[in-house]
Amino acid sequence: MNSSRSFQTVTLALLVIGILLLALGGYLTPVSRVALAPFISIQTWLSTRFYAVQNFVTAPRDVTRLTQRNAELEAEISRLQAQIIELQQQNSELQVLSALLDFARAHPENVYLSAAVIGRDTSPFLQYVFINRGSDDGLRRGMPVVSQQGLVGRIAAVTAGAARVQLISDPGNSINIRIQPSGSEAAMSGSITGEVSINSIPQEAIVEIGDLVLTSGLGGNYPPNILIGQVTGVRQRPVELFQTASVQPVVDFSKLEIVLVITNFRAADITPLIPIPGNPQ
Amino acid sequence: MAYLLAVPILGLLIIFQSALFSRVHLLYGTADLVLLALLAWAVQERVKSAWQWTVIGGVLVSVVSALPLGAALLGYLLATGVALAFRRWVWQVPSLAMVAGTFFGTVITHAVSLAALRSVGTPIPLVEALNIVTLPSALLNLLLAIPVYALLGDLANWVYPEEIEI
Numbered sequence: 055m056n057s058s059r060s061f062q063t064v065t066l067a068l069l070v071i072g073i074l075l076l077a078l079g080g081y082l083t084p085v086s087r088v089a090l091a092p093f094i095s096i097q098t099w100l101s102t103r104f105y106a107v108q109n110f111v112t113a114p115r116d117v118t119r120l121t122q123r124n125a126e127l128e129a130e131i132s133r134l135q136a137q138i139i140e141l142q143q144q145n146s147e148l149q150v151l152s153a154l155l156d157f158a159r160a161h162p163e164n165v166y167l168s169a170a171v172i173g174r175d176t177s178p179f180l181q182y183v184f185i186n187r188g189s190d191d192g193l194r195r196g197m198p199v200v201s202q203q204g205l206v207g208r209i210a211a212v213t214a215g216a217a218r219v220q221l222i223s224d225p226g227n228s229i230n231i232r233i234q235p236s237g238s239e240a241a242m243s244g245s246i247t248g249e250v251s252i253n254s255i256p257q258e259a260i261v262e263i264g265d266l267v268l269t270s271g272l273g274g275n276y277p278p279n280i281l282i283g284q285v286t287g288v289r290q291r292p293v294e295l296f297q298t299a300s301v302q303p304v305v306d307f308s309k310l311e312i313v314l315v316i317t318n319f320r321a322a323d324i325t326p327l328i329p330i331p332g333n334p335q
Numbered sequence: 336m337a338y339l340l341a342v343p344i345l346g347l348l349i350i351f352q353s354a355l356f357s358r359v360h361l362l363y364g365t366a367d368l369v370l371l372a373l374l375a376w377a378v379q380e381r382v383k384s385a386w387q388w389t390v391i392g393g394v395l396v397s398v399v400s401a402l403p404l405g406a407a408l409l410g411y412l413l414a415t416g417v418a419l420a421f422r423r424w425v426w427q428v429p430s431l432a433m434v435a436g437t438f439f440g441t442v443i444t445h446a447v448s449l450a451a452l453r454s455v456g457t458p459i460p461l462v463e464a465l466n467i468v469t470l471p472s473a474l475l476n477l478l479l480a481i482p483v484y485a486l487l488g489d490l491a492n493w494v495y496p497e498e499i500e501i
Contacts, residue, residue, distance in 0.1 A: 173353030175401050178365045178468050179448055179459060182401045184353065210401060218401060226457040246459055246468060247363055308358075 150312050153202035158314065164277070165318040167191060169199075171310045172216070179246050181224035183207075183310060188215045196275065196321030199313050203304040204281035205229075205269060206313050208321070217315075221307055222282060223248040230272035231282060233299075236260045239270050240296075242282070248307060250283065255297040261288050267301050274322025337494045338387035344490075345392045348372055349399055364471030366479050367444065369396055373411055374440050375480070375487035377418040378432045381495040389415040406451035413447065414440030430484060437480040441473040 076082050151168070158166045167187060175182035187193050189212045199206040199219050207227070210220040220227055223244040231242045231252065238259035242252045255261055265285040271278030283303040290297045348368040356366050369392050377385035393408030400407055418436035425432045445468065452459055 173350075174357035175399075176349065176352050176357060176367070176369070176396055177400050177402050177407075177448055178357075178360075178363060178472055179445075179452060179464065180401050220401070225459055226452070226455075243458075246464060 147312070150202070154312060154314055157200065157202045164316045166200075166314040167193070167317050168312055168314055169217075170312055175218070179225070181221040181227075181244060181248055181307070182210065183219050183221065183307075185217050185219055185313060185315070186215070187315065188213050188217050190214050192317055193217050193315055194320070198276050198280070198316045198319055200280060200316065201305050201310065201313050203306075204283070205276065205303075206305055206307075206310065208275065209315065219313070221248075222303065222305075223250050223307055229276060229282070230270045232268050232270040232278075233259070233261055233285065234266040234268060236265065239272065242267065242301060250301040250303055252285075252299045252301060253296065255299060257290070257292075257295070257297060259297065261285060261297060261299055263287060276321075277316065277319050337382075338384040338391065340490075340494065341384075341388040341391040342395075345369055345372060345388070345395055349395055353399065359475075361471040361475050362467045364468050364473070364475060366475040367441065367472065368479070368483070370411065370414060370440055370444055371437065371476055371479055371483040372487060373415055374418045374436045375433060375484040376491065377415045378422045378429045378436060378484070379488060379491035379495075380422075380426075380429060381497070382491050383495070385415055385419060386412075402448055403451040403455050406448055407444075409451075410444035410447035413443045417443060430481065433480050433484045434477065437476045438473050441476050442469060445469040445472065 073082070077086070154166075154168060158164070169185035169187040169191075171183050172186050173184040175184075185199075193209060193212050195209055195212055197209045199208060205222055207219045207221040207224070209217045211218040221244070222229060222242070225243070225245050227244045229242045230239065232239050233252070233255070236259055238255055238261060240252045240255045240259075242250060244250050252267070263285055267282040267285060269276040269278055269280045269282065281304055283301045283305075285299045286302045287300040288297060289299070352366075352368045356368055359365065373385070373389050373392050376382055376388050389411050390408065393411040396402075396407040396411070397404060414436070417439050418432065421432035421436045421439075422429060425435070445464070449459055449461065449464055
């Protein structure tokens with residue numbers, strides 16, 4: 055009797071182990087899929103009905119709480135959206151400041167002071183911007199202004215707390231430049247449309263589209279080798295004395311937000327050296 | 336004392352002009368809020384301080400703008416003179432005087448600015464300036480003329496209340 059029970063136990067154990075091994079080996083998957091499918095379907099149907107009934111029973115009781123919770127969440131969403139906008143703004147400013155810092159590090163010979171652009175000149179004929187730093191911060195007339203991309207202009211007028219910057223695209227501006235890689239020197243001027251052009255390139259100079267335009271430092275108004283832009287078009291006529299070229303500035307003047315003023319540069323005043331007609335030296 | 340009101344109002348308008356409206360372009364033209372305010376003030380029936388407002392506005396803009404000294408003031412004085420003339424000619428419809436004054440005022444102030452800039456050696460092509468700056472500016476000013484006229488009309492009624500005969 056005992057030996058018969060032991061035999062049954064061993065047989066059952068072997069059967070269970072065999073089934074387990076077959077299951078682990080993946081041989082029972084089709085069988086289990088077929089066998090379990092009706093159970094799963096029934097359980098799903100039952101569970102869905104249960105949740106529906108539960109929602110139906112509990113919903114009326116929770117309406118007030120849900121409404122309140124909804125209002126709280128909407129307020130939270132509004133607060134988070136405002137926070138996102140604020141963070142995006144901060145991130146944008148951080149990127150600009152980071153780029154300005156990189157620019158400052160790349161030109162360690164200069165001393166910079168950052169300033170925010172707070173307005174533009176009221177006359178549509180002029181290309182000037184106002185910055186929120188003035189003589190109280192050590193700014194002086196003639197100091198060059200740059201951004202992380204390149205040259206912006208120079209300070210034309212200063213008050214205690216603000217300054218007016220003449221952009222390089224102003225029609226009254228004229229800058230001595232050098233074109234790279236040819237090394238040709240010329241003068242660049244702005245216009246009422248904000249377009250910048252070089253009008254006095256010697257005929258023998260080789261200028262091509264894509265050449266870089268840098269400050270030459272001649273005249274003492276700007277430090278040398280500050281990037282201004284790229285040549286986008288060249289016009290050469292044999293009957294004219296000079297070539298002309300149009301320049302795409304690297305700085306987008308419509309999106310200027312923060313600029314750097316080079317405070318250790320003093321513009322040279324060469325007025326006494328300019329001969330007056332009819333006044334022999 | 337009504338002219339003292341011009342300082343904060345025109346000062347505020349210059350701030351708006353510099354910070355906002357100078358960035359809103361139609362081609363290369365921009366609206367001139369100060370000009371509109373001066374014209375709207377000048378064409379109001381009971382206003383007696385148009386010239387004082389013009390001088391204050393011109394001086395304030397001259398301080399802020401890089402235009403040659405006095406150009407803004409001269410332009411505004413001429414524009415105000417034109418607006419006052421229109422007020423006399425079309426006194427029954429002051430809003431018409433405002434619209435006409437806006438157009439001619441824009442042209443006059445731009446002409447004075449151009450003349451002043453060219454006199455100091457700034458090379459500005461006249462035809463280009465007229466096509467892409469002055470005419471678009473005039474259009475923008477005309478769009479804003481009636482709202483500004485209405486606002487300044489309310490202000491004028493407050494400063495110069497209508498006298499009632501008993």
